[in-house]
Amino acid sequence: MTEFSQAEMERQLDALIGPLGDPVSMAVELGAVRRMAVAVDDFDPIHYDEAAARGRGFRGTVAPWPLLWSWFFNCTEYHLDIEFGKATVHGQDEYEFHEPLIVGDVVTVATTITAARLKQGRTGPLGQVEAERRFTNQHGQLCAVLKTTLFRR
C-alpha cells in the first residue's frame, strides 16, 4: 500500500474544498413519500393525505425529512477523491429544517465541501471532511441544510 506523507495527505484534503458536482434536481413523488413513512411506522396523515396536510397548513402532502437522502443516493456525486486510507466512514449529520418537501415539488441540491483537515486519530492519520448540502424547491425556498462529517482512515 502506498504510504503518503502528511503534506501529501493534507494536499489531497485541501483539493476537496469547494463545490462537489453540479446542482441536481429531483421531484418529490407521492409513492416515495408514502413508502418512507410506512417504512418507519410513521402514520401521521400529513405524509399520506393531501387534504389532511393542507388542513394542518402545509402546501400539500409532506415528505418525511430523511427523503433528503434520496437525492444523495440517486442523483448526486458524492465520491471523494482521497487516495490515502482504506475507508470513509460517516461520522455526524446536522440538519436545519425550513420549508418542508411537498409532493409535486422539484427540489434541487447543491453540495459543497466546506472543510477538510488532517487530524491524528487513535490508530493514525484521520482525514475529516465536512460537506454542506442545501436543498431548495422550485419556488426558490430553502427547504433544508444538511451538514455531514465524514472521516477517512
Added chain:
Amino acid sequence: MTTKCFEDVEVGQDIPSLFKGPMTTAHIMRWSAAMENWHPMHFDWRYATEQRGLPDVLVNGSWKQHVILQLVADWAGEAGWPWKIRFQFRGMNVPGDTLEAWGQIVAKHDRHPFGVVELQIGLKNQKGDDGTPGSASVVLPKRNGPAVPYPFDPRVLGPQRA
C-alpha cells in the same frame, strides 16, 4: 389537542420515548427500498459479515435519524417546529435490537416572541448502548404569543434574553 408552550416545559424533563423493534431484516429492506439505498451492508449478510467484518447486516443510519426526528416532532406537536437536529454515528444496530428513542430538555432560550428548547437526544438498544447520540433545537410558541410561523424562518426569533 393541548398546545405545548415554552412556559410548559422545564429543564431536566424527559420527553416521552419512542420504541421500535425488535428490528428485522424486513424493516431494513423496507427502508432501503424507500430510500433507494442498495448498499449491500444493509441486506447481504455474507458481504456484511465476511467482507466488512460486521456483526450482521446493519440498520440504516437514516432510518435511525427518522425515528429520532419522529420523537422530536411528536413532542413539538403541531404548534412547535423541530428546527435543528444533530446526530453522531457512534454505534451499529442490527436485526434483533429493540430501540428506544429518548430525549431530555437541557436548556431553554427565550427568543421572544418565541422560545427555543434544547434537547439531548439519542437511540438506545436493549443493552442501553446509545449508538446515535445527538441534540435538537425546537421552537415553541409562548403562551398568549403568536403562532410559530409556517414556513419557519429563523429570522423571526428575537435575540436571546438572559
